[in-house]
Amino acid sequence: MTAPVATPKTLSAYEQSVAKVFSDDFAFSIPGYQRPYSWTTEQAGELLDDLLDFMGADGEGKGALNPYFLGSVVLIKGLAPESEVVDGQQRLTTLTILLAVLRELAESSKDKYMLNEFIYEEGNDFSGAVDRYRLTLRPRDAEFFREYVQRKGGIAQLKDLEEALTDSKQNMKDNALHFWTKLQSLPEAERKKLGQFILQRCYLVIVSTPDLDSAYRIFSVLNDRGLDLSYTDILKSEILGHLSDGSQNEYTDEWESIEDELGRGAFQNLFVQIRMIKRKAKAQGTLLEEFRTYVRPRENPTEFVDSVLRPYARAYAEITESRFESSAGADEINAVNEDLGLIDNTDWLAPAIYFLSKYRNESQLLLKHLRDLERLAAGTMIIRTNFNHRMERYGKLLRAAEKDEDLFQEDSPLQLTDEERQKIIQVLDGDLYNTRVRVPVLLRLDGIISDTGAEYDRKIITVEHVLPQNPAEGSVWLDWFPDEEERSEYTHKLGNLVLLSRRKNGQARNFDFDKKKQQYFQKGGAAPFALTSQVLATDEWTPEVVEGRQKELLGGLKTAWRL
Incomplete structure (x- = not known):
């Protein structure tokens, strides 16, 4: 042709x-x-x-x-x-x-x-x-x-x-x-x-x-x-393409250094968060369209790389990898970053990046903001606030933060409402096992009661009932819980749940209490979770024990999240 x-x-x-x-x-x-x-x-x-x-x-x-x-x-x-x-x-x-x-x-x-x-x-x-x-x-x-x-x-x-x-x-x-x-x-x-x-x-x-x-x-x-293209490739061409040769090479090196440090997937997600920080609302168009309209990096490419991309990339890595460094408060801040990582969405990430970038040199103020952000993110996760409402809430939060409003006032978008707190308690005090948040809630709780700072491989973490869902005839479980209705009431409650760092064993689930503790809950002679270790120290598992544990664990969450 x-x-x-x-x-x-x-x-x-x-x-x-x-x-x-x-x-x-x-x-x-x-x-x-x-x-x-x-x-x-x-x-x-x-x-x-x-x-x-x-x-x-x-x-x-x-x-x-x-x-x-x-x-x-x-x-x-x-x-x-x-x-x-x-x-x-x-x-x-x-x-x-x-x-x-x-x-x-x-x-x-x-x-x-x-x-x-x-x-x-x-x-x-x-x-x-x-x-x-x-x-x-x-x-x-x-x-x-x-x-x-x-x-x-x-x-x-x-x-x-x-x-x-x-x-x-x-x-x-x-x-x-x-x-x-x-x-x-x-x-x-x-x-x-x-x-x-x-x-x-x-x-x-x-x-x-x-x-x-x-x-x-x-x-x-x-x-x-x-x-095989990505919007970051397009934006890179668009932002750096008009620079002089010398500046273009310098800022291309900087851009690619940032991308290499984060990894390609995280780098692309960073641009999603930058869009949210600048737009402060759910996307209405493509990321490219909204980046051009609300971020406008082509107006000053070097300023975008120096003042937006680099500091936000640094904050992104420190939050997602829990590696913030400071002369004071770094361990506490990284602990909150770990807790944020338990949330089953990343909508909270944009305000977290904004807070860390803004209060980097004020550790205690940063810690206070991140703690309340984790509280908000965990709470909305537990009551299953939908995506649109979450994005609207975080948009309001970013606008308030940019205006330097007091985010710790009761009516601030950073704070849970009375209605939200009541709904959260209702979920936590209900049949938690039957919810989609049982693993993150139990991991958060384990962190509250643990004083070792243990880290776990979250890829293979399961939730197990202490009192089995279907106890065998003649087992000690039926001696402790003879009433089927009462047994059903406690089975899926927070107080009857533990974490395991292994896949479930269908047969072992129905072991009697002592055998279950020795052969199922322990691994290599010790339970890796503080939440599970508590059960190992218990001699019997009666309704009174479960009820007491329910109140204790729920109280720990209510204190941590100020419910």
């Missing part, structure tokens, strides 16, 4: 064979603000397997008749070959690695030369063409890619490279060696046909846009359709 002539004001989209893509028509560059090369051997290996399968044995598969589409590439490109890649870095880089491996494995010098033309454009003194690679990666990866992938003989050196590498460079190395191992086992004729198939029968949709703004729009549409 012939490409239309593009002018600086034209947006165009057309199919191009890989041979045409890696030709003199394009000189691809990955701007410094793009995220690193991230395809692993899983994605790269899947691409190669798909190509081989589509090509079929002896080149007689589906590809003999039908083209193979590799997806889209979004470029900022005018009339000249220079093309800034907005989306498509992963595909273009992986295809270059694949062609480089095919070049290195080619047995004929002629084949090596012809394959090299799709990786490297030799200069010509007569035409004025200059030496250049078809694809230039981000500044921090470009030299490595040239040295070990694009240059002839580079992959042979790559096999012996043992130095520690960044994730992006390690991915390049792993993918190149994966391709090498896979293709080396194929006959030379099949490798040649694969190269021909990739270059002649594989196509990319090239979307060329004249400027950054139109590229963003295309980028966003492709992202909405589920391609």
